[in-house]
Amino acid sequence: MTDAASPRASTTRVLLAVRPRLMREMLGRLIRRHPALHLVGQVDDPARLEACVAAGAPECVVMSMDDAGRLDPRLRHVRRRYPGLRLVALSPGGRLLRPGPHAEPVAVDTAADLLETLCAPGPDPAGEPGEGP
Secondary structure, eight states: OOOOSOOOTTOEEEEEEOSSHHHHHHHHHHHHHOTTEEEEEEOSOGGGHHHHHHHHOOSEEEEEOOTTSOOOTHHHHHHHHSTTOEEEEEOTTSOEEEEOTTSOEEEEOSHHHHHHHHHSOSOOOSSOTTOOO
């Protein structure tokens, strides 16, 4: 996990758990430049996700899905242990998804939409993008 500079007041703490390195680096730069966001770390190995969440205390995780559009199964355990954790998922096609009001995935198509999603207060509705009933 790579820690960023110290957090600013009134910021949302974000952890990147995105496998494609290029995407992780681009998202990291975007998040670091936003005054209301603080990048607490980056992880490329899902096996280290829970340890990184515990160490960085993020409010939101941006995580990549596998090629079939599923999230790593370890995420369910992390979400149970940290129920207030918000999630934005990177789909195999490169779209960012977040849970909608009824847990259906809602596309986040622009950088502005991503930043707005990350800055929004409060936890996600129940469910995760890419999770079946």
